[in-house]
Amino acid sequence: MAKKNTRETVVPQPETKSQDKIALVLSALAAFAYYLYSFKSNGYYQHDEIAHLINMYDFWDKPSSILGNWPKTGYKLVYVIPALLGTKFLLILNCLFAGLASFLAYKTAALFDKRYALLAAVLLATQPMWIEISFRNYADSFSGLILIAAVYAHYKEKWLWAGLLLSFSTLVRQEFFLVAIPYGIYLLTQRKWLAAFLMGSFPVLYDIWGAAVTGDPLYLWTSSRETSDLYSEQFARHGFFHFWRMSFVVWGAVTTVLAVLFSSQVIESTIQKNTSSKFAKNPWFLLIPAFIYLLIHSLFNWDALALGASPNLRYMNGIGPVLAVMATVALASWDKFSSKPRLHLIFIAVALICYALFAAYKHNGVVLTEESDYSLLFFAAVAVALLFAKLAINTQVLLYAGLALISGLLPVQPKKPSNEDMAIQNMVKWIVKQNKDDMVLFTNHTVVPYYFDKQAGHLPSNMKSLDSTAIANAPLGSLLVIESHYSLRMDFPAPAQSVRDEFLVDHDFEKAINSVVELNQGNYQIVNQFIAKDQRFGAIVLEKVK
Numbered sequence: 001m002a003k004k005n006t007r008e009t010v011v012p013q014p015e016t017k018s019q020d021k022i023a024l025v026l027s028a029l030a031a032f033a034y035y036l037y038s039f040k041s042n043g044y045y046q047h048d049e050i051a052h053l054i055n056m057y058d059f060w061d062k063p064s065s066i067l068g069n070w071p072k073t074g075y076k077l078v079y080v081i082p083a084l085l086g087t088k089f090l091l092i093l094n095c096l097f098a099g100l101a102s103f104l105a106y107k108t109a110a111l112f113d114k115r116y117a118l119l120a121a122v123l124l125a126t127q128p129m130w131i132e133i134s135f136r137n138y139a140d141s142f143s144g145l146i147l148i149a150a151v152y153a154h155y156k157e158k159w160l161w162a163g164l165l166l167s168f169s170t171l172v173r174q175e176f177f178l179v180a181i182p183y184g185i186y187l188l189t190q191r192k193w194l195a196a197f198l199m200g201s202f203p204v205l206y207d208i209w210g211a212a213v214t215g216d217p218l219y220l221w222t223s224s225r226e227t228s229d230l231y232s233e234q235f236a237r238h239g240f241f242h243f244w245r246m247s248f249v250v251w252g253a254v255t256t257v258l259a260v261l262f263s264s265q266v267i268e269s270t271i272q273k274n275t276s277s278k279f280a281k282n283p284w285f286l287l288i289p290a291f292i293y294l295l296i297h298s299l300f301n302w303d304a305l306a307l308g309a310s311p312n313l314r315y316m317n318g319i320g321p322v323l324a325v326m327a328t329v330a331l332a333s334w335d336k337f338s339s340k341p342r343l344h345l346i347f348i349a350v351a352l353i354c355y356a357l358f359a360a361y362k363h364n365g366v367v368l369t370e371e372s373d374y375s376l377l378f379f380a381a382v383a384v385a386l387l388f389a390k391l392a393i394n395t396q397v398l399l400y401a402g403l404a405l406i407s408g409l410l411p412v413q414p415k416k417p418s419n420e421d422m423a424i425q426n427m428v429k430w431i432v433k434q435n436k437d438d439m440v441l442f443t444n445h446t447v448v449p450y451y452f453d454k455q456a457g458h459l460p461s462n463m464k465s466l467d468s469t470a471i472a473n474a475p476l477g478s479l480l481v482i483e484s485h486y487s488l489r490m491d492f493p494a495p496a497q498s499v500r501d502e503f504l505v506d507h508d509f510e511k512a513i514n515s516v517v518e519l520n521q522g523n524y525q526i527v528n529q530f531i532a533k534d535q536r537f538g539a540i541v542l543e544k545v546k
Contacts, residue, residue: 019114023106023121030125031099034134038091041132043415044447045314049137051446052076053090056083056137057459064213069227073206074146074171075139087453091135098134099125101145105321105328108152112280112325113332115393122401123258124324126408129250132415133314140317143172147179147289148321154183155281159195163187167202173318174224175296177203179289230491231309238367240302243294243316245359245368249411250316251323253380254404257348258327261387263287264347265330265337278336279329286326290319313366331400334387348384352377365413379407419532420485425451427530427539431479432456440478442466444486444493445539465493472520476544480524482516483539484509495519513540522546 044050052072058065059080066076082093102121109120124130133141150165166183169176180199187196203220210219247256266283269275275283297311337344360377361368383403386396417425428451431437437452440462452460464470466487471480486492494500495516503512517524524542531538 016110016114019110019118023103023118026118026121026125027099027103027106030102030121031095033125034095034098034131035092037131037414038095038135041414041416043417043421045132045136045138045415046312047446050450052137052139053083053087054446054449054459056080060084064209067206067210067213067219068223069174072139072172074168074202075142077171078142079137090137094135094137094141097145098130098141101141101148101321102324104145104148104152105324108148108155108321109325109328109332111152111155112329116328116332116397119331119397119400119404120324120328123252123255123327123404124321126404127250127252127255127317127320127324128408128411129313129317130320131408131412133317138314139172140314141320143169143176143318144321146172147176147318148325151285151289151322151325154285159187159190159192160198163192163195163199164201167199171202171206173315175293175315175318178292178296182288182292228308235310237301237303237306237310240298241358242301242367243298243311243313245355246313246363248355248359248376248380248407249363250313251320252404252408252411253376254383254400254407255323255327257351257380257383258330258400259290259323260347260351261334261344262326262330264344265333268337268343278333283326283329286322286329290322290326293319331387331396338387352380352384355380363411363413365415375410376407379403379410419534420537421447423530423532423537423539424448424483425455427481427528427541428452428455430528430530431541436477436479438462440464440474441481442471442474442478442495443481443483444489445481445483446486448481466495467493468496468519471495472523474544476546478544480516480542480544481539482513482542484537488512509538517542 055065055071056076056079059076065071066073066080079090079093083090102125105124106117106121110117130141130144146165146169150162150169153159153161153165163184166176166180170180184196184199187199207218207220210223211217213219214222216222243250251259262283265278266275266287269278270284294316297315299305300308300311356374356377359368360372360374362371362373363369383400386399386403391399424445424447428448431441432452432455437456438461441448441460442464444466449459449463452458452463466480466482471478474480480495481487482495488494488500488503490500490504496519499512499515499519502515503509513526517526523544523546525545526540527543528541529538530541
């Protein structure tokens with residue numbers, strides 16, 4: 001007699017399937033909106049997005065070029081093949097990945113409370129920094145996608161997938177080591193031996209590859225330390241609380257204030273030992289990675305420590321999807337906490353007062369300015385007030401989604417080509433017009449290849465980084481571009497070490513140009529110059545004439 005199968009078969013309910021379809025549509029609409037926005041924000045957030053694009057192409061000539069902390073090896077391994085299909089395909093792929101993260105945020109929130117889950121997709125899709133970076137060639141939004149996928153896999157008890165995704169995330173952003181290591185310990189305590197073992201797979205493979213290329217058996221540690229040392233003094237630090245003060249600008253007012261509420265809910269329920277009755281899933285697996293990631297970048301931004309490189313606002317997209325889920329779960333769980341709201345109101349009140357005192361200012365995309373602006377604070381206050389309104393769930397979701405959309409769009413500042421970019425574009429136009437686009441071109445500027453592709457229809461075929469020996473031995477007609485942004489920086493190759501050393505002391509650009517000419521015994525002559533309209537950037541083109 002056949003043994004009866006006692007395992008319960010879970011059949012998806014019609015409303016769940018319908019809600020999944022709505023979430024997919026919302027995510028697809030978000031991806032399409034990002035694509036359209038890319039035409040409005042057609043400047044660069046930073047030149048790194050072009051440098052990352054070129055690095056993807058470099059892989060096919062030199063695979064080891066994607067090794068290291070800056071290239072974000074895990075990100076590049078995913079992107080090097082799509083990059084062969086061109087920049088437009090990459091733009092679409094970036095938008096699709098950003099939309100997919102919204103869908104995974106929804107799926108994760110649905111494990112807590114499917115009635116509110118659609119809000120998670122909207123909260124992520126409307127985060128100001130998520131919008132701005134969504135279509136660009138950065139690892140930050142991609143890292144957020146990997147993290148939320150790992151969290152979702154954890155809650156679905158797909159331990160191998162959760163472990164492998166977190167392992168892979170360390171190759172996308174090395175800060176995720178501080179998230180992966182505690183999770184690996186957790187897996188060991190749960191006797192998930194294979195999943196815990198596999199968490200070391202990607203870092204080990206990465207280190208083996210690096211060791212094979214460099215001969216350094218500790219390549220992972222060495223490369224990370226060298227990058228940290230190189231960039232530790234390159235960029236200004238904005239203080240420990242920089243990301244906290246910029247939170248409404250990065251994640252949006254609604255997501256941030258509800259994430260604060262979530263934190264207080266988790267703390268209270270943990271103290272009272274009733275977490276399992278308040279939440280359908282263990283909420284600490286949302287709060288811990290978000291807090292660790294925010295904390296480590298806050299420490300990186302702290303002048304007193306001068307630890308690592310100063311982080312950028314876009315790095316916070318790494319936890320944007322998790323925060324969207326936290327915010328949604330906070331709203332969904334509010335009824336279980338609203339009978340005794342004192343602790344939560346204190347948390348929120350302190351957060352809003354701190355924001356009003358220290359963060360209610362306009363921003364320039366990097367830091368807060370001195371001009372007051374209470375508009376985002378208003379939306380946060382409305383989000384808090386709505387907690388006490390007796391509304392149907394669907395009405396709540398719609399109202400919070402509307403608040404998130406409006407308050408999310410307010411801080412967005414579409415990027416336009418800078419004066420520096422226009423100067424480089426004019427320089428490339430001149431090179432192409434002079435039929436010199438096939439000549440050897442020495443330049444460190446990262447956007448030159450992009451404008452070459454636009455003006456000549458191809459990437460520069462003989463572009464090289466600045467190198468004193470190569471410059472001296474270059475054939476006649478070679479072009480040498482010395483510009484005031486990248487040519488003399490410590491983290492780029494220099495036209496001559498002595499010239500860079502002098503420039504970093506006196507910052508005399510004209511003197512540096514003359515020194516380059518003298519060191520090359522007059523073999524190079526200035527043939528043109530391109531100065532930005534605001535006079536803050538200049539590019540000098542020299543040609544080898546003898």
